Amino acid sequence: QYMVKTDEGFKIEIPYKNIYDVPPQDIVIKNITGTSPNPRRTPKMDVIIVRPDGEQITILSGYKIKGATTLQLGRSEAVRRATINWVKEKTGVQLTPQKEFEYLATLDSMKVLFAKISPDMLDRPKSLKGDYKVIINVRIPQGLTVSVDNTEVIFNGRSYGWLGTDYKGRDLLAGLIWGSRVSLTIGISISVLSVLIGIFYGVTSAYLGGWTDEFMQRINEFVASIPSLPILILLGSYFGGHIELWQIVFLLVLFGWVGIAKVARSMALQIKEQVYVEAARALGAGTGRIIFRHMVPQLLPYAFAQMALSVPSAVLSEASLSFLGLGDPTKVTWGQILHDAQVAGAAVNGYWWWVIPPGLAIALVGLTFVLLGTALDRVLNPRLRRL
Numbered sequence: 001q002y003m004v005k006t007d008e009g010f011k012i013e014i015p016y017k018n019i020y021d022v023p024p025q026d027i028v029i030k031n032i033t034g035t036s037p038n039p040r041r042t043p044k045m046d047v048i049i050v051r052p053d054g055e056q057i058t059i060l061s062g063y064k065i066k067g068a069t070t071l072q073l074g075r076s077e078a079v080r081r082a083t084i085n086w087v088k089e090k091t092g093v094q095l096t097p098q099k100e101f102e103y104l105a106t107l108d109s110m111k112v113l114f115a116k117i118s119p120d121m122l123d124r125p126k127s128l129k130g131d132y133k134v135i136i137n138v139r140i141p142q143g144l145t146v147s148v149d150n151t152e153v154i155f156n157g158r159s160y161g162w163l164g165t166d167y168k169g170r171d172l173l174a175g176l177i178w179g180s181r182v183s184l185t186i187g188i189s190i191s192v193l194s195v196l197i198g199i200f201y202g203v204t205s206a207y208l209g210g211w212t213d214e215f216m217q218r219i220n221e222f223v224a225s226i227p228s229l230p231i232l233i234l235l236g237s238y239f240g241g242h243i244e245l246w247q248i249v250f251l252l253v254l255f256g257w258v259g260i261a262k263v264a265r266s267m268a269l270q271i272k273e274q275v276y277v278e279a280a281r282a283l284g285a286g287t288g289r290i291i292f293r294h295m296v297p298q299l300l301p302y303a304f305a306q307m308a309l310s311v312p313s314a315v316l317s318e319a320s321l322s323f324l325g326l327g328d329p330t331k332v333t334w335g336q337i338l339h340d341a342q343v344a345g346a347a348v349n350g351y352w353w354w355v356i357p358p359g360l361a362i363a364l365v366g367l368t369f370v371l372l373g374t375a376l377d378r379v380l381n382p383r384l385r386r387l
């Protein structure tokens with residue numbers, strides 16, 4: 001890489017030798033920094049690719065540099081448009097408006113820019129090996145400055161790791177493994193908290209009885225009648241379009257305890273009529289002691305089974321919020337990986353390694369905890385225990 005000054009600013013040339021059967025996945029230009037007090041008068045840059053066959057293609061023209069600029073050429077619609085226009089000019093191919101619109105949305109411009117010229121290069125590009133140059137012309141209006149001290153030009157490869165990479169070159173296997181830690185932590189936390197709150201709420205309601213029981217059950221039914229997903233979406237918009245992980249845990253726990261509380265209450269109504277509870281009350285035991293020492297322990301087998309059975313729904317809820325773009329974008333979760341895949345059109349472009357592994361991981365975790373919860377329920381629930 002070298003830089004020379006020009007009358008308008010400066011020019012950066014980056015040589016690249018393509019010796020592979022596939023081109024780079026992307027060319028990333030990072031950290032060209034420019035500032036301007038007037039938005040109509042900003043530094044601009046042009047990007048030109050010089051091919052081994054002598055062709056020079058201006059793939060980007062007049063791009064405004066605002067602050068610390070990071071540009072992914074492979075994902076730029078302007079680059080796709082310039083690539084399509086160059087192919088039409090060189091090959092004479094005629095495209096219908098519908099076909100051109102389709103190419104603008106899905107074309108892998110890097111494959112075409114690094115391909116031999118042929119009439120079918122838009123659909124079946126064949127790699128052109130040799131020496132390339134990426135030229136960046138920066139035009140700086142008088143009185144403004146542009147810094148390139150930390151500028152990098154990165155040629156992202158197309159394959160890395162056992163599961164490949166996403167459009168930013170991130171290893172998807174590493175994301176899948178790290179996401180399992182985050183997703184399971186969230187799922188187990190939500191499950192444990194929801195079950196414990198539901199158990200204590202239901203037992204307390206059943207033991208106190210009377211108008212207190214009626215009042216607590218009306219609260220339970222009110223919370224149960226609230227549609228949780230629309231409320232979570234509204235709260236996500238209120239929090240600026242993204243919800244931090246602790247907020248997701250809090251919100252899902254807020255709506256996740258009501259069903260367990262109903263079941264716990266029905267079981268506690270039978271337990272409070274047992275002789276040992278009556279004996280404890282006759283000996284002067286307080287309400288708290290009876291609930292925590294004599295009634296809740298009887299429901300712990302049910303609680304453990306429900307904790308296992310509740311993990312899949314919690315993991316799915318977090319993944320759903322992240323997939324809708326309401327999760328924490330700074331944290332790697334399976335839902336966030338699927339969201340990035342959806343934004344990048346992975347399913348449309350056939351990037352199966354980006355979609356199937358996180359989806360399969362969510363399904364396997366759900367199946368694992370359902371089987372575990374069912375087994376625990378059969379062992380710990382007296383009504384299901386087999387002789």
